Amino acid sequence: MFTYTPRLMSLNITHNDNWNLSENNLFKPLSELQHLDLSINHLEVLDVLSEANLTKLERLILAQNELRIIDESIFKRLPSLKYLDLSDNPFVCNCSNADFISWVVNNKQVYVANAFQYTCSYPLSLKGNQLLSFNVQLCWESVSFDCFITSSSLVLVTLLSSFIYHFLRWQLVYSYYLFRAFLYNGRKSRQGCxxxxxxxxxxxxxxxxxxxxxxxxxxxxxxxxxxxxxxxxxxxxxxxxxxxxxxxxxxxxxxxxxxxxxxxxxxxxxxxxxxxxxxxxxxxxxxxxxxxxxxxxxxxxxxxxxxxxxxxxxxxxxxxxxxxxxxxxxxxxxxxxxxxxxxxxxxxxxxxxxxxxxxxxxxxxx
Structure with missing residues (x-):
């Protein structure tokens, strides 16, 4: 669609219910684009920007879409981005958005318009809460706890395996071969050999x-x-x-x-x-x-x-x-x-x- 407009610098695409925006290479020819408005398009994901060659894009407006979980890595692929508007999206307040929340708080280059007014729509118990008030530290602690459980389980399995090998290996070998002998003997008995x-x-x-x-x-x-x-x-x-x-x-x-x-x-x-x-x-x-x-x-x-x-x-x-x-x-x-x-x-x-x-x-x- 934009193959013949490579010098386009500003583009507004809004109120589109029928147009398929799932083509990942849609904006690839627009290497000179500086302003892009994709408001009110019922977008649920940002795959449309995943392969875009928007190296000069400075302003990106994604307001009033259906974005619940934001992949902040897409914004990191826009080196010239300075302004981002994600207002009025039904954000999910859980660990799926932890990286995005951390990026909004810590990045020094991009101004996220009205970021402190973004509210949670899901889960229902947090509906209306501010997105940036979600405690992402709980997510890191959860990951740390999962790592602790995993490493502890590996250590326990190693110790248990060592114990079994040292003290019970012959009993296990005996049980294994006795079971094989039982099956083999039963088969031979049925065959009358x-x-x-x-x-x-x-x-x-x-x-x-x-x-x-x-x-x-x-x-x-x-x-x-x-x-x-x-x-x-x-x-x-x-x-x-x-x-x-x-x-x-x-x-x-x-x-x-x-x-x-x-x-x-x-x-x-x-x-x-x-x-x-x-x-x-x-x-x-x-x-x-x-x-x-x-x-x-x-x-x-x-x-x-x-x-x-x-x-x-x-x-x-x-x-x-x-x-x-x-x-x-x-x-x-x-x-x-x-x-x-x-x-x-x-x-x-x-x-x-x-x-x-x-x-x-x-x-x-x-």
């Missing part, structure tokens, strides 16, 4: 040579058990945790080959956790502990619930049977053959009376 393996062998890669050259030849080749080994039987491309879960729940038992390296391995810890959770969940004798080296209670205590398991169950010790390997493998066979009832009094390491003299060599009850 039978055991695929006799035992899943959980071991650390540092003990792989012992597993491959001693355990596997004895249990698979000589005794005929079907074992599940992660390096051989895990499905490639599948999530490791899913492979572990399937291996444990598709095997009758889990045989944990425990060493110091085993205790330091994240994935080994996941495997024995899942196996122990299955034991607790199903109440079946599904876990066999085979220790490759002697370890103190102090070394076992940080390893989740392993110390508790060792205290309540007999276990196999490789180091204490150096001269009785045949007896050791016989005990492993008995452990694999034993039933699933955890209340069974049969202990695979201490069952035969004629071998009681060797118990100190081949068994340990912590």
């Amino acid at each position: 039978a055991a695929v393996y006799d035992a899943f062998v959980s071991y650390n890669v540092h003990d792989e040579e012992w597993v491959c050259y001693k355990l596997v030849p004895e249990l698979e080749e000589r005794q005929g058990w079907k074992l599940c080994l992660h390096h051989r039987d895990f499905e490639p491309g599948r999530a490791i945790l899913e492979n572990i879960t399937d291996a444990i729940y598709t095997s009758r038992k889990t045989l944990c080959v425990i060493s110091r390296q085993y205790l330091q391995s994240e994935w080994c810890s996941r495997e024995i956790q899942m196996a122990s959770f299955r034991l607790f969940d199903e109440q079946k004798d599904v876990l066999i502990l085979l220790f490759l080296e002697e370890m103190s209670s102090a070394e076992l205590s940080p390893f989740y619930r392993l110390r508790k398991l060792v205290k309540s169950r007999t276990y196999l010790s490789w180091t204490q049977t150096r001269s009785h390997r045949g007896l050791f493998w016989e005990r492993v066979r008995q452990a694999l053959e034993s039933g699933d009832d955890p209340t069974e009094t049969h202990h695979p390491l201490t069952a035969d009376v004629e071998l009681l003299t060797l118990n100190n060599l081949i068994t340990a009850n912590v």
